[in-house]
Amino acid sequence: KEELYVLDPERLIPCPYNKHHRIRACRFPYHLVKCKKSYPEVAKKLATCPFNARHLVPQADLSDHVLKCSDKGLIEQDIGKRTTCALRCLFTLEMNAMSTWQAPPCDEDWETGEELPHLPR
Numbered sequence: 001k002e003e004l005y006v007l008d009p010e011r012l013i014p015c016p017y018n019k020h021h022r023i024r025a026c027r028f029p030y031h032l033v034k035c036k037k038s039y040p041e042v043a044k045k046l047a048t049c050p051f052n053a054r055h056l057v058p059q060a061d062l063s064d065h066v067l068k069c070s071d072k073g074l075i076e077q078d079i080g081k082r083t084t085c086a087l088r089c090l091f092t093l094e095m096n097a098m099s100t101w102q103a104p105p106c107d108e109d110w111e112t113g114e115e116l117p118h119l120p121r
């Protein structure tokens, strides 16, 4: 799937460690590894994009990047599906927990139910 988003391998990408570096897309991962060692102080201040581990942005700019990230749409769809599913599972679990939690006391107290007319069945 990612191939769709890897554009021209000759495309120049600005290095997150030194903005004077322009690296060809195909060399970018290697350059990052090298440059990270050269700029450990900068590396500490960089945050990894949650949508693409190859996007390194200054921590201060991360929220901005996340809004604009080109990989967001693709992954959000994916996460969207998973989230919906996860939510559904959670909801089901919660419903189960609630029903098992509510159910038992009713039977026991039912004999004296006249004093507690609103006791749920």
Ligand SMILES: [Zn+2]
Residues within 6 Å of the ligand: 015, 016, 017, 018, 021, 031, 035
């Ligand atoms: Zn660099």
Ligand SMILES: [Zn+2]
Residues within 6 Å of the ligand: 049, 050, 051, 052, 055, 065, 066, 069, 070, 071
């Ligand atoms: Zn990104």
